[in-house]
Amino acid sequence: MTDLVRIAPGALTIGRPLPWTVYDTDGNVLLRQGYVIQTNSQLEQLFERGRFKPRKIERPQEEVFEDNRERNPFADYPDLLQALETTLNAITEGDPSAQKRLLGLARMVERTCTESPEATLALVHLYSIGPVIYEQILFYAILCQFVGRQFGLEEKRISVLTAAALTANLALVPIADKLNASNTILNEEQRGVIRRHPHRSIQALRDAGIDNKLLLTIIAQHHEQADGSGYPKGLSGTEIRPEAEILALAERYVAMITKRAYRNRMNIAQARKLIANLADGKFRPAIPKALLQVLGEYPPGVLVRLENNEVGVVTKRPVRARGPFVKAIFGPRGNRYTGTFERDTSLLEFNIRALEEPEIMPSMDFSLVWGFRS
Template identity: 90%
Template sequence: MPEHWLIPETPDLTELVRIAPGALTIGRPLPWNVYDSDGNVLLRQGYVIQTNSQLEQLFERGRFKPRKIERPQEEVFEDNRERNPFADYPDLIHTLEATLKAVTEADPSAQKRLLGLARMMERTCTEAPEASLALVHLYSVGPVIHEQILFYAILCQFIARQFGLEEKRIAVLTAAALTANLALVPIADKLNASNTILNDEQREVIRKHPERSIQALRAAGVNNKLLLTIIAQHHEQANGSGYPKGLSGTEIRPEAEILALAERYVAMITKRAYRKRMNITDARKLIGNLADGNFRPAIPRALLQVLGDYPPGILVRLQNNEVGVVTRRPVRARGPFVKAIFGPRGNRYSGTFERDTSLLEFNIRALEEPEIMPSMDFSLVWGFRS
């Protein structure tokens, strides 16, 4: 394993637990730091496991630090630290898991947890927008259901603002994005990993998941009418072909269409057992086509404007033959901005170098779609303090 990923750090050893088989996969960035039994960092978040041998070593030697989910205290929901989406990613996932568990169990803390997590997502997206969008693309190779739900909430934040939705409605939409698929959580990962045709029971679960998610929210004391309406309608389609009621046109709330589009986009760029993931160019073309009958035209347009031609987190080859990751969308007449990772001859740079792709030498020549993503220290690449 490369030496530049071996960084000294010593957490409380009692907090470290073994990595469960199946928690890590080849070709996917690590979601958290991996430690040895003495508390030394073996690998930083963002390292990509390349071989079965590396994977076996990590299961044998590796430890990680899980977040301890306590009963809700006010400070849990009013976290005023600087937002670093990469460092916060494991905590966001665990907080989402705890929130959905609280809803499922009708815990009195459920509504407070949900509102707190929605506020946390809002702060993350508004204070670190480029890194938040990058999360969606860096971890889109094979996300589990809780990661997909976080991506829906992130995309809803951006699409809704571009569409012009007022802030109060964006907050409710974010809470809806975090809970709309609650009823699918127990089976979603299994469905995504299967390449067989859905059976009748699975189809029924999928078709009824909005209604069952709403039932769980109501039982947990979450009764916001707009939130429940968004969830109820997020599989309706403007042309009347959706479910459960076959609504059409303006019968469907724009918030529901925004959530539906966020889910559709994540599905496009995510690998499934039964198909490859789409590259950003093909995904953009398909989004453009969705304006014809499936959605209000302004909603797909809003997503296309958010993404741009090259959204943060994707890999590109530059005119000078360097390969890098897009870190920022265009600003005025400049950009998008890329951090070069590989030199023109394919050599891995020891650091990263920012390139303004509006300059002729650094124009983007093509998308890069490697079988396995290169390792990156995400916080370092996006300029966050460790």
């Protein structure tokens, strides 16, 4: 297969699901998307022998591009990350295409969320153990899409909010991964960089010819807090745009469920409890409530143990009186199923008993688990 390319060092990490299927030089499948690399020797072999097939990405255009492909967020995930990196680089470099790229990328995220909502929300939880900065930014945009709609924002404001989520941390991109990997207390210089990043991100957007007033306001205010304790201006109450609060909450939630060098990640129950507490002064109450409604008690992508002792992954949030729905991947005795079996957790024998909190996510072919065609 001539369209296969070598895997770059650093693209794969032990303990994280593969973002794409890996082939050998003859085009034979070595490991499927969703497989979790377990050892250093596996990793070295993949760098030596492995190849992957990059998908051609249409350059985002200002006019609507009619793409009738079925949305598969798991197949689209590497493309979205690549498009995000390209877009942020274009903004930083003042490329004339920056605004078109940003608008196109925001539409890509919107389409993925609206056409495959359960699988898209699952991305945030399946890849949240140790995401790089581009993944975190993509998660912010995904959550803003869902929470913005639940909160009742009109479509135009959701589109601008999505663009803000994709660019608000532009100034932190060069240092974010290093900060997350550090277990030392931030020094004054690092704290200064963090506090100045909204202004620097705004300046980069303006220099690239992107001057949407609402977009820049959301970025400027996304670290303000309703009780006046935020920065840079110490705004409070209704002085802060709801879009800015939605973005701030998306960032907080991703931080909660993400493992850092200096602390462990929270499970979904712990995160939900903390989000509920944020309604008391830090945010207008309707925004944490909207996020909790979006997530449900068990959002797609989390692992759970059922009453019959099976372990599975949540694939769909509750529908009316049924669900959430789970695809069982391990049997009651811990044996790995060759396929998956859908369980309606509203049935007594399949009630959810507990959350499972693996340090390494079990290998799964995500596309097949969610029922997408390979």
